[in-house]
Amino acid sequence: xxxxxxGVRKTYKLAVxxxxxxxxxxxxxxxxxxxxxxxxxxxLASRKDVRDAVVAARTAYRGWAGTTAYNRGQVxxxxxxxxxxxxxxxxxxxxxxxxxxxxxxxxxxxxxxxxLVWYAGWAxxxxxxxxxxxxxxxxxxxxxxxxxxxxxxxxxxxxxSLLGLISVLAPVIVTGNTAVVLAxxxxxxxxxxxxxxxxxxDLPAGVVNMLTGRITEVVPVLAAHRDVDxxxxxxxxxxxxxxxxxxxxxxxxxxxxxxxxxxDWSEPPTPRRMLSFVEIKTVWHPIGV
Amino acid sequence: xxxxxxxxxxxQDIVELRPSYGLFIDGEFSDPDDGTSLETVNPATEQVLARxxxxxxxxxxxxxxxxxxxxxxxxxxxxxxERAKYLFRIARLVQERARELAVLExxxxxxPIRESRDxxxxxxxxxFFYYAGWAxxxxxxxxGPSPRPLGVAGQIIPWNFxxxxxxxxxxxxxxxxNTCVLKPAETTPLTALLLAEIIQQADVPPGVxxxxxxDGLTGEELVLHSGVDKIAFTGSTExxxxxxxxxxxxxKHLTLELGGKGANIVFEDAPIDQAIEGIxxxxxxxxxxxCCAGSRLIVQESIADAVxxxxxxxxxxxxxxxxxxxxxxxxxxxxxxxxxxxxxxTASGESEGAERWSSPCxxxxxxxxxxxTILTRVSQSHRVAREEIFGPVLSVLTFRTTQEAVxxxxxxxxxxxxxxxxxxxxxxxxxxxxxxxxxxWGNTYNRFDPSSPFGGIRESGFGREGxxxxxxxxxxxx
Numbered sequence: 001x002x003x004x005x006x007g008v009r010k011t012y013k014l015a016v017x018x019x020x021x022x023x024x025x026x027x028x029x030x031x032x033x034x035x036x037x038x039x040x041x042x043x044l045a046s047r048k049d050v051r052d053a054v055v056a057a058r059t060a061y062r063g064w065a066g067t068t069a070y071n072r073g074q075v076x077x078x079x080x081x082x083x084x085x086x087x088x089x090x091x092x093x094x095x096x097x098x099x100x101x102x103x104x105x106x107x108x109x110x111x112x113x114x115x116l117v118w119y120a121g122w123a124x125x126x127x128x129x130x131x132x133x134x135x136x137x138x139x140x141x142x143x144x145x146x147x148x149x150x151x152x153x154x155x156x157x158x159x160x161s162l163l164g165l166i167s168v169l170a171p172v173i174v175t176g177n178t179a180v181v182l183a184x185x186x187x188x189x190x191x192x193x194x195x196x197x198x199x200x201x202d203l204p205a206g207v208v209n210m211l212t213g214r215i216t217e218v219v220p221v222l223a224a225h226r227d228v229d230x231x232x233x234x235x236x237x238x239x240x241x242x243x244x245x246x247x248x249x250x251x252x253x254x255x256x257x258x259x260x261x262x263x264d265w266s267e268p269p270t271p272r273r274m275l276s277f278v279e280i281k282t283v284w285h286p287i288g289v
Numbered sequence: 290x291x292x293x294x295x296x297x298x299x300x301q302d303i304v305e306l307r308p309s310y311g312l313f314i315d316g317e318f319s320d321p322d323d324g325t326s327l328e329t330v331n332p333a334t335e336q337v338l339a340r341x342x343x344x345x346x347x348x349x350x351x352x353x354x355x356x357x358x359x360x361x362x363x364x365x366x367x368x369x370x371e372r373a374k375y376l377f378r379i380a381r382l383v384q385e386r387a388r389e390l391a392v393l394e395x396x397x398x399x400x401p402i403r404e405s406r407d408x409x410x411x412x413x414x415x416x417f418f419y420y421a422g423w424a425x426x427x428x429x430x431x432x433g434p435s436p437r438p439l440g441v442a443g444q445i446i447p448w449n450f451x452x453x454x455x456x457x458x459x460x461x462x463x464x465x466x467n468t469c470v471l472k473p474a475e476t477t478p479l480t481a482l483l484l485a486e487i488i489q490q491a492d493v494p495p496g497v498x499x500x501x502x503x504d505g506l507t508g509e510e511l512v513l514h515s516g517v518d519k520i521a522f523t524g525s526t527e528x529x530x531x532x533x534x535x536x537x538x539x540x541k542h543l544t545l546e547l548g549g550k551g552a553n554i555v556f557e558d559a560p561i562d563q564a565i566e567g568i569x570x571x572x573x574x575x576x577x578x579x580c581c582a583g584s585r586l587i588v589q590e591s592i593a594d595a596v597x598x599x600x601x602x603x604x605x606x607x608x609x610x611x612x613x614x615x616x617x618x619x620x621x622x623x624x625x626x627x628x629x630x631x632x633x634x635t636a637s638g639e640s641e642g643a644e645r646w647s648s649p650c651x652x653x654x655x656x657x658x659x660x661x662t663i664l665t666r667v668s669q670s671h672r673v674a675r676e677e678i679f680g681p682v683l684s685v686l687t688f689r690t691t692q693e694a695v696x697x698x699x700x701x702x703x704x705x706x707x708x709x710x711x712x713x714x715x716x717x718x719x720x721x722x723x724x725x726x727x728x729x730w731g732n733t734y735n736r737f738d739p740s741s742p743f744g745g746i747r748e749s750g751f752g753r754e755g756x757x758x759x760x761x762x763x764x765x766x767x
Binding site for chain 2: 051091099132134135137138140142143144147149159208226229241242243244246248249251252254272275279281282285286
């Protein structure tokens with residue numbers, strides 16, 4: 001009899017509205033490890049799961065957008081703290097999915113944590129950097145401020161399962177939006193583990209809803225959904241982008257296009273991704289005695 | 290005692306109309322290669338003003354090619370401080386020829402001369418002045434160091450503010466270093482062509498601004514042309530969606546300024562005289578041909594009857610008629626097509642149960658006219674509460690609590706504008722935060738300024754025009 005302990009495997013579920021659920025369709029798909037072997041079964045999200053996720057994101061939106069910018073920054077920073085605590089675990093998750101060695105994976109995780117800290121700090125600066133007081137030629141105090149666009153569908157990068165994911169997710173939520181994320185199709189496990197961290201952080205339920213499944217099945221539903229205000233098509237392959245953008249035009253969604261090849265996520269970020277998911281509101285306030 | 294107004298016509302002879310106009314391509318006017326022509330009509334008299342070219346595919350191609358050449362050879366390499374001086378020149382020339390532009394705008398569009406003279410044209414000059422100053426300061430606009438222009442911008446504008454929309458499109462694009470192909474609306478091409486003359490007088494290098502008149506087909510050619518880097522469109526949400534579909538999968542940049550169903554919310558503590566004027570200005574200004582019009586009056590129940598009564602009294606004093614008369618408040622509807630749409634939607638309001646009241650003013654025998662109209666007993670589900678009428682028709686809804694006002698105002702797929710009337714400053718700001726709209730006016734409505742960003746959210750479009758933010762639409766910042 002061997003002394004070797006048999007590991008307890010984790011069931012990977014969808015994260016919707018703060019709950020971890022199997023797909024309502026009961027389907028799963030095989031997630032391979034980097035050499036093509038069996039790693040796990042992930043839930044295969046259905047159209048109904050997408051719609052439920054949008055409802056959860058919309059429900060969470062009012063509260064999250066109404067949170068003070070200071071508080072949103074605190075919440076995101078708290079997530080970074082929790083990731084730091086578990087960086088070995090995430091290093092393993094990245095290695096398993098991406099096939100990178102331990103050193104590289106850990107560097108990848110610390111970079112993801114630092115990215116989150118960078119974005120957390122933006123929460124209470126965005127309005128100052130992106131807003132303005134406008135010198136109108138009439139007796140009004142006229143100001144413009146960035147406001148979240150609402151519910152954002154995020155198609156996570158396909159290759160970088162954690163750093164890439166955080167690089168696209170953080171700018172969406174730090175600005176007050178809520179998100180329905182489709183994790184990397186082949187490498188979804190780090191995303192689900194991240195969702196487990198988010199669930200025990202101070203992030204309100206429904207702000208980030210994490211789906212696993214097929215781009216071809218999930219993204220057209222997101223693009224056609226009238227309660228989705230914007231899309232980040234980062235992880236969408238170039239040949240699918242046109243069709244999805246066409247669908248998104250049905251409700252005049254803001255679309256951050258896929259640029260074909262995945263960006264180099266180790267490059268320092270800029271405020272651009274955040275600016276893609278805010279819209280400027282201008283207020284004319286009367287001045288007088 | 291009842292005083293009659295004597296006629297106070299603005300002289301027309303300041304405008305020299307040509308019988309026909311060509312396309313403005315590469316610095317000169319030319320006849321279309323493969324285009325046709327169309328007539329532009331004075332909507333107040335139904336008289337044909339001129340024949341105007343309708344550019345075909347080859348004409349659009351010529352214009353885009355000229356714009357590309359100018360982008361590469363003159364305008365692109367030119368230092369910002371030199372570009373600025375051309376824009377300042379345009380602003381000055383607009384001021385010098387202000388009355389001529391105003392009269393021509395009124396002839397072609399049907400809007401009262403008081404509005405074209407006191408609002409449209411001054412704002413056009415102000416807009417060029419504002420953006421002229423940006424041309425050599427782009428490094429400080431907040432889009433990173435040395436932001437690059439996009440290239441050739443295809444710009445499609447509507448008929449409600451023909452010249453002002455041309456300025457809103459051209460000024461920021463040119464300041465940022467782009468070259469332009471502008472497509473004016475089918476029914477109102479004349480002031481853009483006069484602006485082309487101004488651009489000639491300013492000695493702007495050939496090809497920097499090209500103006501291709503025509504109908505929707507010309508616009509479509511422009512949107513689909515592979516040499517265009519950016520499309521900026523102002524018009525209906527329906528066409529906006531078509532354009533967004535057309536650029537899907539391309540690398541073309543896009544900004545859209547689309548329709549709206551603006552809520553004008555009046556609280557019981559509002560300064561009532563001011564609010565009445567604001568409601569009138571919100572929906573009857575420019576015959577209601579305003580994308581951000583306050584077409585839904587959402588008034589607190591306790592004062593609703595009083596507000597409606599006063600509004601009716603006020604509307605009876607508005608003077609509808611000859612747009613060139615300096616005392617005219619309400620001009621002509623821009624086209625028979627638009628008049629049909631307004632008539633049909635208003636009738637649908639009545640058949641769905643709303644109560645219609647129209648000002649008993651006499652309508653001229655010729656031309657296209659619609660009296661200022663109020664629809665009461667409107668419910669949220671009525672078409673007149675949901676669809677953009679784009680005419681002088683106000684739909685009235687009431688509310689009891691502030692939260693109800695917010696929900697009713699936000700109950701629309703649009704999100705362009707809203708007005709809030711109250712004596713409480715804190716309430717204006719709270720409402721401004723709650724309202725899903727790109728622009729919120731406190732105790733005012735339909736106010737514009739070149740330094741103030743304007744644009745919508747949701748199905749009212751994306752991107753901003755005006756202010757520092759307006760530059761972003763023409764810079765490669767993503």
